[in-house]
Amino acid sequence: MKVHLMFPDKDFDAESKPCYGKEILISDLGLEQILSTMAQGDEIIYKVCSTAFFNPLSCKEEILYRQENLKDALKNSDSVRELYRITVETEQRRRESWYWLGSVYLSAVYSNAVGLLKIYIDMLMRLRKIADSTIQTFQSDGFRNLLTMIQKELDDDYFHKVRSLLDELSEEGILVSAKLGNYLQGVQYVMRRKKKDRGYLLKWMFAPSYTIAPRDDAGAMDLEKRRARAINQPANALAQAAEHLQAFFNVLRHELAFYVGCLNIADKLKALNMPICFPEILPMDSWDRSWKGLYDVGLALVKNSKVVGNDFEARNKKLYIISGANQGGKTTFLRSIGQAQLMAQCGMFVGAESFAVPIRKGIYTHFKKEEDRTMKSGRLDEELSRMNEIANRIEPFSVVLFNESFLATNEREGSEICRQITKALIDNDVEAFSVTLLYPFVKAFIDDESAQFLMAERLDSGERTFRMISGKPAETAHGMNLYRKIFSSKVLINSR
Secondary structure (H helix, E strand, O other), rough: OOOOOOOOOOOEEEEEEOOHHHHHHHHOOOOOHHHHHHHHHHHHHHHHHHHHHHHOOHHHHHHHHHHHHHHHHOOHHHHHHHHHHHHHHHHHHHHHHOOOOOOHHHHHHHHHHHHHHHHHHHHHHHHHHHHHHHHHHHOOHHHHHHHHHHHHHHHHHHHHHHHHHHHHHHHOEEEEEEEOOOOOOEEEEEOOOOOOOOHHHHHHHHHHOOOOOOOOHHHHHHHHHHHHHHHHHHHHHHHHHHHHHHHHHHHHHHHHHHHHHHHHHHHHHHOOOOOEEEOOOOOOOOOOOOEEEEEOOOHHHHHOOOOOOEEEEEEOOEEEEEEEEEOOOHHHHHHHHHHHHHHHOOOOOOOOOEEEEOOOOOOEEEOOOOOOOOOOOOOHHHHHHHHHHHHHHOOOOOOOEOOOOOOOOHHHHHHHHHHHHHHHHHHHEEEEEEEEEOHHHHHHOOOOOOOOEEEEOOOOOOOOEEEEEEOOOOOOOHHHHHHHHOOOOOOOOOOO
16 A cells, blocks of 8 residues: 655655755754744654755656645645544554564464554554545545545455454464375474354364373473464464554655644644745746745744745846845845745745745755854854855755855955855856845846845835845945934043
8 A cells, every 4th residue: 555645656755865954954044943833742743844844856746746735635634634643543552562573483473463453454444434534525636546545445345354354363272284294294284264164163172182281391392383384474474464554554654744744834824824825836947936925934933923024026037135234134034035945845835925936956055153162263264164065065956045154254355255156156057045245246246137136125214124125235234223223312422
């Protein structure tokens, strides 16, 4: 039985190796709060959502497949949550039982497999009931195929036969047949089904019998070996069946965990009255972008209140330079771009009213870091080292987010370093977003048609709206506005 809720033709691997810079992305883009909200304390949901985030899809069809499944999950949230609860309960019952398949004794493997199969059959019946009652409400290929498969493979006749066999296998004692070999030894030991008719009972009621003495250890061991030879094949078949069902429930739990995580964060954002939308996915070679009401999801979750969104539309742009007054929302905007890119490429909705985004092969961040004891060199060397690691891995049609990079040296040198790196990236079809205070760097791209300039909006009064608007950068950082805000009253300076 195949789940295929995350991919149309393969299972989701929760152990997949994450993309480069996972911890850096979490830190720079403020993703920890997003993942924690999705998980709500469930380790499996956190693990699965983290794996999905940091294994971004590059195939448009796979992204759209997940989007359709997630739209279905949002419409049928109670049913999806119930399916997930069943998988969680299945694992709990397995762990709480004393059944396990790691024994070296065939008799133990045999009895444990029977016990496990009884648990799994009970839970499969519950899945079937959910499928019967909800299949008409689902429209996506992923959920329809899963529920149809459950109905088809797990019909009433199947449950009747399996339960009857498991009850029979649980009965005390087994029936074994054997033949005599060349030297009168027993060969071809085979476990037989017990017939329940009158002739069978009469036959064995008066048949010759032999009881092993209580202290006959050698006899008991010999009998156990003969029994093991008879149940070898059934025990292996039962163990394989139990392992198959255990794997099915594990995969189902992991793949449902992603959708439950999406439901959790959707409910939270809805409670904050923040919009979500399913992004329009553009081809990888596209240089167009548009967004309406795009906001920093992590910030909204931390503040637990509404936050400001941004609107914009760009055509055929490879470089976005964001400048403007301090404390104007530039870094927050940059985070919203990175978050939305990752969320879109794992098949999720994004925090916006509308969002159109091209697929990118890789997502990288290069944010300004404060000096700390873990640094082995100066800030500039550390920034160049991180940039070198990105350069060694980056491919065309990737995106890099720079946040006040290369400010550790003087303005002229920092601008030149930033200009050369940025020029090399866009010349090799890498998209770049750059929040910067380096005016010479900005000025170098003023006449570049592939560059789009955004500014943190500032009203005439000096008030920040925390919105990004189109506009050529100004050379001033509006330091006087900060001065007036802080020192609104007269300051007396005594000089001697």
